[in-house]
Amino acid sequence: MKSYRIHYQRIFYIFILLVGGSWIWISRVPSALTSSDRIAAPQESFSAPDFRLATLGGDEITLSDLLGYPVIINFWASWCPPCRAEMPAFQQVYEEYQDRGLIIAAVNATNQDSRSDAVDFAATNYLTFPILLDISGSASRSYNLHSLPTTVFVDREGVIQKIIIGGPIPVPLIRVEIEKLFQDNPNVPNN
């Protein structure tokens, strides 16, 4: 009696494993569905939503024009203590990686800050990377900005590799994420 139960149980387990294996094969990802990087969304592995914003100097920068370069987008405001605390870290890594093509776009949430405070802060901290002014809040909205600071690491193909909500971000973490941006898609030429 027991040997029959063992026998049927063995068949049942093999059946479960076969069904599981078949489902894995049937439900495998079609190539079209793996291309989430073609959809623009503020989420890791998706294409970074595009924006066109003015710099403090009056020039305009469009994110999609920066394809080919690793980009760090940092949303900040001058009244936000962790944003203020982490800015020197960004300046430090910018100086380290600028020659390799790293771009830092510090997007000031001007719709909830003042332009003059942003200018003062950038000057006081000797920030040399572009400070962009999100006056209408359109970029903040397209990135679903819930909290300041928020930092988005975008690779050379324009795909979001990492989003860090909150801060201050220490230098080692920024370095590790930058190195990943340089490692991803090494075949993409650095312009």
Place this chain on the structure above:
Amino acid sequence: MFPTINLGPLSLPAPELILLMGFWLGSTFSERNAKQFNVDPLILDKVLWITLLAGIIGARLSYIARSPFAFKGNLLAIISLNPDLLDPAGGMLISAVIGLFYLFKQHISVKSFLDSLSPFLGVMALALSLSNFASGSGFGTATVLPWGIELWGMIRHPVQIYYIIGGILTLFFLLRFFQSKNYQPGLIFTSFLSMTSGYRIFIGGFQDTKLVIFSGIRLSQVIAWAILAISLYILRNQIFPAGKEVIHAP
């Protein structure tokens, strides 16, 4: 999707808070049932906290070991409170090693301990799915089904909800199992493992991921299948063991 909980000027990260709540609820749940498995609730509590601490320290050490260049000139960052400076895989490995070492040192049966740990793991699996739902990660593939949710530019399977349902059913099964009078040590844990890997294989088929091995086969499903195969093999030996070692629940 609710990545942050705003309380006045405070902005709290919802996914991390959910995981913390899960740890607290899960450990309470496991401690309440520990005696049923001849495990001292205080010992269980101690092991959970030791492994958590070992996991956090291990995850930081593993992160440093993998990227020593990053800390050059910034040694103080080693003690940074930033949770992104952690390597989860390294942390889990170190946590498991320390936990097992402690169990052996205290002469606690690993099988009974794993049984008593199952409710904790079940609640943590639920918390992880809820945390993914809050952050919007671990999302599903496109669907036209009426219960699809709008997420990241299209209507998608709410896989996080599917996982929550799978987790609740598994917990319900475990609760029923606790009422059973006779069981082999380790049987509850193995059953939990096989049920969890089973629903993860099925629901994983609706999850959008780039972690595929070949021909679009998802890595997560293959890992779940391997765990299912191992747990079914152990389960078969537990139900029809060579020797008999049966616990009679009080």
